[in-house]
């Protein structure tokens with residue numbers, strides 16, 4: 001058992017329901033609130049207390065965990081109960097931007113509420129399992145006080161920083177990897193199925209390929225952190241030439257029979273790097289083009 005801190009869960013969508021169930025399963029007295037009352041039935045059947053009144057829901061527990069769509073909606077829901085939040089700990093577990101997390105932290109501070117922002121890095125069905133990663137950021141002492149209770153949500157509970165926006169930063173940074181990686185696979189599937197071969201013939205090789213890509217990340221990160229791009233494993237030029245022929249040939253009779261329009265802007269980025277003299281430098285130099293100096297997300 002992770003402990004018996006009473007917890008209130010606000011928001012019972014797919015993720016909020018999974019969070020509430022994980023708290024219940026770990027023995028935490030759990031109070032729930034959701035706009036649509038019907039969605040509470042599942043967790044009430046497992047032992048949660050439902051409160052239709054947001055003030056009563058907040059007042060029921062020292063630890064209030066929210067999981068609705070956005071920070072804005074979270075504030076709208078909590079506004080009538082703001083006085084009751086004073087002295088409690090608020091943990092927001094929706095996805096959002098770092099600036100959204102900073103606004104949320106300022107709102108919580110204005111209501112004398114200790115605040116942690118978090119990001120659940122998994123699907124609802126994996127919540128509560130040992131390898132589920134949940135990022136947190138915000139006041140370190142507050143995190144330590146509630147670490148055991150929050151551990152009910154997953155074995156990989158990580159406090160990243162005392163600044164409240166860092167969980168959202170890492171959530172956004174990792175989230176940005178997903179769609180381009182999936183699009184790469186979908187493009188491969190389009191090529192293979194275009195030749196009448198099933199997409200599943202690609203899966204074992206694509207999975208192994210993704211593992212190999214994972215294995216080169218430490219070397220790329222070292223180049224980015226040192227700013228030394230002069231000993232490339234994979235150069236800008238190699239990617240530029242390979243991608244240019246794919247983009248140029250994409251829609252021709254001899255080409256691979258796929259729409260490569262989405263790769264045009266990536267080719268443009270590589271072209272700029274070549275024009276700036278980076279042909280023989282590591283492809284990790286593109287980080288310099290993607291970062292806006294003097295600005296942070």
Ligand SMILES: NC(=O)c1ccc[n+]([C@@H]2O[C@H](COP(=O)([O-])OP(=O)(O)OC[C@H]3O[C@@H](n4cnc5c(N)ncnc54)[C@H](OP(=O)(O)O)[C@@H]3O)[C@@H](O)[C@H]2O)c1
Pocket residue numbers: 011012013014015016017034035036039067068069070073077093094095096120121122123124
């Ligand atoms: N599902 C995932 O795989 C996953 C994974 C990681 C992170 N997340 C994040 O977790 C958060 C919740 O996701 P979810 O999958 O649980 O979404 P969901 O199933 O669509 O549920 C959305 C929740 O937000 C509430 N809500 C939306 N608009 C509202 C409003 N105007 N007023 C009051 N309540 C409102 C909904 O209430 P009603 O029930 O009344 O509509 C519901 O409780 C999101 O930020 C999402 O990005 C989700």
